Amino acid sequence: MKAVVVTDFATEPTLADLPVPEPGPGQLLVRLHAAAVNPFDWKVADGALKDAVPHAFPLILGSDGAGVVERTGPGVTRLQPGDRVYGQFMHLETGHGSYAEYTVADQNGTIARIPEILPYALAAALPTASVTAYQAVEAAKLDDRHTLLINGASGGVGQSAIQFAARTGARILATGTPELAGYLKDLGAHTVIDFTRSPTHHQVAALHPGGIDAVLDLVTPAGGDITPLAGLLRPGGTLINTNYATDPDALAARDIRAVNLGNQPTPEVLTTLADLAATGALRVRITAEVPIDQAPAAVARARTGHTHGKTIIIP
Ligand SMILES: NC(=O)c1ccc[n+]([C@@H]2O[C@H](COP(=O)([O-])OP(=O)(O)OC[C@H]3O[C@@H](n4cnc5c(N)ncnc54)[C@H](OP(=O)(O)O)[C@@H]3O)[C@@H](O)[C@H]2O)c1
Known part of the structure; x- marks a missing residue:
């Protein structure tokens, strides 16, 4: 073969x-x-x-x-x-x-x-990207009072994460270049942050000086500096990273719940996502x-x- x-x-x-x-x-x-x-x-x-x-x-x-x-x-x-x-x-x-x-x-x-x-x-x-997105949004425990930044929203995980987060009613800030802005909004993003224009955390801090509730970070690599993104969160906020770049103990001291998320597909989650994709509810x-x-x-x-x-x- x-x-x-x-x-x-x-x-x-x-x-x-x-x-x-x-x-x-x-x-x-x-x-x-x-x-x-x-x-x-x-x-x-x-x-x-x-x-x-x-x-x-x-x-x-x-x-x-x-x-x-x-x-x-x-x-x-x-x-x-x-x-x-x-x-x-x-x-x-x-x-x-x-x-x-x-x-x-x-x-x-x-x-x-x-x-x-x-x-x-x-x-x-679907399996890796959408299961990760699904489980990351679950871990963020969002509802319609929350504002979420998805950093890296234009990639495979991010596009699915926008759609799952949109179902919670949360307000979604999604990073992406201008040519993708229309598409990301169509998936459910409320605001698209052009990360090539100036640092994402500067733009988000300007839009939300009081802080936001959650960050799903798909960009910061292991060993990278996640502090600027953590700094966007209100006390009690949640930071999820998919590259093992967060230090949950250090952030807990600042009243931030940090999660290093690794996807864990089960037949049940895979069946749910296949059904959503088959009906067009997940694009x-x-x-x-x-x-x-x-x-x-x-x-x-x-x-x-x-x-x-x-x-x-x-x-
Ligand atoms: N732990 C887990 O279980 C798990 C599972 C899946 C993925 N991951 C990890 O999660 C990350 C994302 O995965 P993926 O499959 O979505 O990757 P992907 O499809 O390659 O997408 C990456 C996206 O990030 C964007 N990007 C790059 N630099 C950026 C920046 N500075 N600010 C904002 N956006 C930026 C890129 O946009 P441009 O093209 O415009 O630069 C691209 O659209 C990867 O590191 C992957 O290894 C982990």
């Missing part, structure tokens, strides 16, 4: 020909019809989890995907051949991932069935669909961070 692999940490992804994997007990063989690119994919290839989890090489890149169950291993009862499924398929210990024609998944893993009307490409675009902007042999170039583009939607790989 065709797959996109790295042969060691910090090496270039390449197209490879690998054997189709065998589903073991409790596992499914999934014929993937779409995979999606996330920043996590290249971060893992660079060794982000090097010290945390053993990695098997060649390592097939990619977490998110959608496809059809081709075959089941012994003891599988939850799903059967022909079921359309989606979810996260990265398994570093065995080297499996979603940038491939086939992958294996545990029947009780981070997968769920998808409705007939949900295209594979749209399903593949996901797909900016490119590329054949698998162009996946290495797509990963290189994703590394630049200038992404305004999801890139889909068609295996």
